[in-house]
Amino acid sequence: MKVTAQEIWRSVSTIREQAPLVHNITNYVVMNTTANALLALGASPVMAHAVDEVEDMVDIASALVINIGTLSRDWVVAMHRAAKRAGERGIPVILDPVGAGATRYRTETSHELLAACPPAILRGNASEIMAVAREEGTTKGVDSTNSSQTAVRAAEKIAREYKSVVCISGAEDYIISDTDTAVVKNGHAMMTRVTGLGCTASALCGAFAAVNSDYVCAAAEAMAVMGIAGEMAVREATGPASLQTLFLDALYNLSEEDIAHYFIGE
Amino acid sequence: MKVTAQEIWRSVSTIREQAPLVHNITNYVVMNTTANALLALGASPVMAHAVDEVEDMVDIASALVINIGTLSRDWVVAMHRAAKRAGERGIPVILDPVGAGATRYRTETSHELLAACPPAILRGNASEIMAVAREEGTTKGVDSTNSSQTAVRAAEKIAREYKSVVCISGAEDYIISDTDTAVVKNGHAMMTRVTGLGCTASALCGAFAAVNSDYVCAAAEAMAVMGIAGEMAVREATGPASLQTLFLDALYNLSEEDIAHYFIGE
């Protein structure tokens, strides 16, 4: 495993010192909670989607997170413009293909964004990654152990073709590049009952990619921090809503000792 | 009363087992909290509003919830398309005419949606239901005991004309079809200080309608579960924000015993 607890802590510390500006073009459902997660971690979030300003916003950002969770035409145009500018400026783009495979519009938008501006990190669940890779046997919303193997192959295909790091999140998170892999085993099942924690993971990938240009490490660090904060939150949570609150507070308070105690990866 | 605690529990259990996909075209204010409420109950929420995908999303959904809380033109077009497709596929539509009566745009949009695709369940407060029924004496935001009688007559008129089940929420919730009625007496006044709990009620109507095709029962079950979780939350809440958190956790933990203990209906 490339990533160690010390390295995760170093990146967390760097984010807290530098407060990198993370520009999000994301879905309505999660805007508030992902902004709060970025703030709790120590980054500076900004949400901006207008075609009239996305390029200006990219110009002052350290990472761009594109999330297709609630799409419409103007937003897709803005996503392309922002991603193109990010490519020109050399800042990392994170792409979260929410719901790819559920509708043609999402699947095709994901393909077009991936092809036009291959992201530093593509993060989704197994079925989304399979849909993006146009793998047969894609099944909506199913993220079983069996499909993990298929999803890993799909991720390898994307990583080869686009040179993107692909992060498949699930009970175990697989991070795959064309030369490297990592697995993060933190997290808790109750996290799937909180809307938008996958989107939060993508947003945190943006913060880590802003301070760590080894994007396999950046994605693994983000997933580790997500899972660790989630496990810490679950200890006192009485359900998914208190879990969300405790998760954000855990992100804010996360210490070197917490990471050393909880991190499981290989 | 048609609905019993055992039947409410049976529907809750079915939702938890089947995790029906509930497609929401809803307002920006409540997207996060209604998605979390559906997840906490055990359903699978999806939010999608683009004209380019709403029909595809309806095709994989078990219920469609249309909420006009933050309208604009493209969204209204998408609402009509989605409702039409839901009608063709025979999946239940829930319509929440948020703010009908407050502006002509909302009143007229409600009328047009009701007429084009009569919903399985129309859920609103007394003034909204009166506005949808074009009742004289509609007063903005007032939901007094006196107006309850007028609202019930308005609901009966809509139920006769459109064959929709009409749910008037308030201190007591009235569920009215052209042949049947139910009253649910759960809930707590502090719930009116949390934004979007009415919208959450409509979303939960979608989940119950997905597993119970007797829509009077489905609406009564949803309102009962709302009120019970609210009462459980109020016991420990120190204000409306902790009430929201405790409400969602109560939905997640809701047991057969809780329902038997709290349910009051007739």
Add this chain to the structure above:
Amino acid sequence: MKVTAQEIWRSVSTIREQAPLVHNITNYVVMNTTANALLALGASPVMAHAVDEVEDMVDIASALVINIGTLSRDWVVAMHRAAKRAGERGIPVILDPVGAGATRYRTETSHELLAACPPAILRGNASEIMAVAREEGTTKGVDSTNSSQTAVRAAEKIAREYKSVVCISGAEDYIISDTDTAVVKNGHAMMTRVTGLGCTASALCGAFAAVNSDYVCAAAEAMAVMGIAGEMAVREATGPASLQTLFLDALYNLSEEDIAHYFIGE
């Protein structure tokens, strides 16, 4: 200092008695939390942005809050229409130029809104107020002690030119008209780690301006209540997410004694 604890309490009591309707055209990130803050305080929030209804909504509102946090073209058109109507009806407009200075689109939109319909209260952080005043030396997102002096001069310039009350929020909040000033010293640094508390302050300015036509006092009262509720929340918060919850509950429970105990202004 014009504002006293007793006067703050009087305005809070009036808001709770009258529940003024505050019409918000605001950003997606904060819609839920600002609606909840207005409800917790005792006001009635409504969010509406469609060009087809903003004027009708202004017609029944007691204040209009315009927040440019997530702009797009249709929304800017609606903001102008709503502000114009509010001007005609004589209800106070609050303008929050979120991110002015970060992109040209936001800076120019702020200028255009300010010039077309000078607001009762313009509220922003130091860098936003400097950008709106076209002051040299504007620096993105920096709100240092040094810049406070520059920001105050920028606010004085805006107050002279447009007859608007300008509120600069920060560790200390400066409220400046062409004839008057106030300073509020409540609040806590952890509040900057919660997304949208600045936007919440603008929304509360709307509620106070609806019941107090001395807009210097109204703005100072809003900032005092924000800071007091924040300080009360911080005592029990374990991080920014529990702070948000406790803040809203503190707003709901705020008593005359709390205000007398915590208020610091001059």
